[in-house]
Amino acid sequence: MPGDPDEPTPVDDAARDIERLLEEGSLDEALAQLAELHAADQALVIGQLDAELRAPLLPRLPRDAMAEILGYLKEEPRSSVVEELEPAALGPLLDHVDQDVAVDILHGLPPERAQATLAGMLTAAEVAPLLPHPDESAGGRMTSDFVALHQDWTVDQAIAHLRSYRPDAEQVFYLYVVGDEHTLEGVLSLRSLVVGAPEARIGDLMTTEVVSVGAAEDQEEVARRVQRYNFVALPVVDEARRLVGVVNVDDVLDVAEEEATEDMYRMAGLDEDESLLRPVAQSIAPRLTWLLVNLVTAFAAAAVVNAFEGTIERVAALAVFMPVIAGMGGNAGVQTITLVVRSIALGNVELRDVSHVLRRELIIGISNGVVIGLMLGVMAYVLKDNVGLGVVAGVAMLLNMATAATAGVMVPLTLRAARLDPALASGVFVTACTDILGFFFFLGLATLMVDRIA
């Protein structure tokens, strides 16, 4: 269960204070208040401020503070903040942020500006090789800011290397061990180094059982592997098994969150960039696209009803139960599809499980279809004093529950087999099936029995 939504946190209070100070024009006081906060909280406050209030603040922030804030900002406010920064200041700033963040920011810039910014960076030589990797690949998520030890070093040499090496201490959790060609040979925890004998050889202390990921692999695979093995970082290797980077678990958390959001949004027919923070004008067209797809399927359902208009003319009561049969089928279908889509995402189900999953969902759909069909049938009979109508409604309901189970399993697994995202607007397709077939079963049966129910 979520926590209390109404209790203002200390950060909320600080955010309001700072907003008020900026509105009053007390810039120095606002800066002083902001400086009191943890960088993650500073990022939260800055991300929430309106652009006009933020404008005088940004140039006054010390470079190191700004670099830390960029590291903590979520993607959405970050791109706005980056746009508001002095172009010439961006390059030197990116020298001070984590490389995976710098790469993300550079990827978000127009090509010319990205080029100009990179040219202004002292770390351009390290960051440039990271740029060709797609955003959502292991390579796109990795940093090359990691600690690698040679397997022939001693513990003392390794500690000396650590002392002289500059990376942000918080990010060093595993020490990766490489061979002569910089190939990944093993991994060592910092604790083993701390408690190891000074003259011990790294290659003898390390674990050779090291799990890695290829730079071209999908970020979802990175998340899956980190989660399966409970790691806090995963080394990234190239085709020759050379160590080229490391993905840290904070990025994996972001990936897990992004992927869950993407699945939810796609199932509902929202594009993955949809957000309540997005300018409203940008949201209208993408939503309309899926609604138009849905309109086509809705017309298909309407065509089915249209074909049976003569029957409805004779038995207007059919129109009363049509939405119940279609709606219940739709909801049951959404239950199944939600379960299947999430199970695919969590790796609990694969294509070869299709017959098992289909059988399972059909058992549930038919069992519940019998109960709901009976209830609907009795209700129709009682309400309209019409046995034939009750039988037709009950049977159509049962058939539509079976349809819901079948469509709920087959739509996402078919998308998967076609190498598409199983979540892709699958809610729209499943309710299309249950609408179209639901009306067909109900009105078709009613037409066959029209003389008994009219």
Added chain:
Amino acid sequence: MPGDPDEPTPVDDAARDIERLLEEGSLDEALAQLAELHAADQALVIGQLDAELRAPLLPRLPRDAMAEILGYLKEEPRSSVVEELEPAALGPLLDHVDQDVAVDILHGLPPERAQATLAGMLTAAEVAPLLPHPDESAGGRMTSDFVALHQDWTVDQAIAHLRSYRPDAEQVFYLYVVGDEHTLEGVLSLRSLVVGAPEARIGDLMTTEVVSVGAAEDQEEVARRVQRYNFVALPVVDEARRLVGVVNVDDVLDVAEEEATEDMYRMAGLDEDESLLRPVAQSIAPRLTWLLVNLVTAFAAAAVVNAFEGTIERVAALAVFMPVIAGMGGNAGVQTITLVVRSIALGNVELRDVSHVLRRELIIGISNGVVIGLMLGVMAYVLKDNVGLGVVAGVAMLLNMATAATAGVMVPLTLRAARLDPALASGVFVTACTDILGFFFFLGLATLMVDRIA
């Protein structure tokens, strides 16, 4: 995008080999094959095996291997595996697993068996205090297996402590620093210890800016804080700010995954324990519960249609467009609700934002409602050569899109304000609104204009 679903991974191959060996009765060979795998992969294989095939295997696994496997098993197969173990063997086994896992397993046992198991544990004194914390609180997720250093120690003393201390090396990422009453005073990275001067005082090296969480706080808050600050572990304190445990990031990843699953399932009217791996008999009743709730709302919609049966008798063509208006509204409503529920979960929207969010969604709903209403109106006119019908259908569509936006915002925010989960079967409630009001608008307008469209 997900990776290739069809490419068998090495683990899949190993799983099939081991399954085959067990079917053939070659237990020793199966054990040997299993021993080759990483413990996380062993857990995957064992979780996938049928209970009968697993039965001869479990007692033959060395205790340390079994303990590691328990740590990696997902909740679902883990509870089955635990049930299959020799009762007397469980206590000594739990001495060797992470304490948060031991607590989870003990929570899942019937009370008498939990008592008996705890009595058989050497670490009972450490684990027992963790048991009263609810599963989904910070206290329920924490382990007391962490490293705490006293602020007055020197680096040398701290290293000596680390050498003598037994915890699993992989789990030590931060060293927490405590004062005399075991109160949390600061945090130190292992790297600072490694590179610190031997006689330096821990209290001088540590960062005092340490973020913690209260034992009674919700696990979602733990996930939020770890994610906001990019930590790999979060210290847990009691009311007196004494350090009582640590939640590690691997558990936070599990929390983030569980919470996303829970939201998706609840929106669709699935209970949070639903799973394709669950025995089918256990899935039928919980699903039926929500379908019955939905049946009540469907009857409400049917009652609206029933009230207008006279109009439908005169204009049977209305039945053709009813499902289009209800269905399109339902889909638009699900778009909005998905966005709002996910935004609440990610902390991007709060109750005080309601008017902003409502305004935003109404703009989108009405803009798209105009487009879709026009298309539907023209379609109805062309199909039935009936201007009045076209006007009524178009206007009702527009009104229902506005309803969808309003319900999609208000249903989850109202649940939130009532301190309920905003995702709670909210899909069912939103489609109920769009069905009931959609029919009311359409059939009501048609009744008002019935002389012009009949």
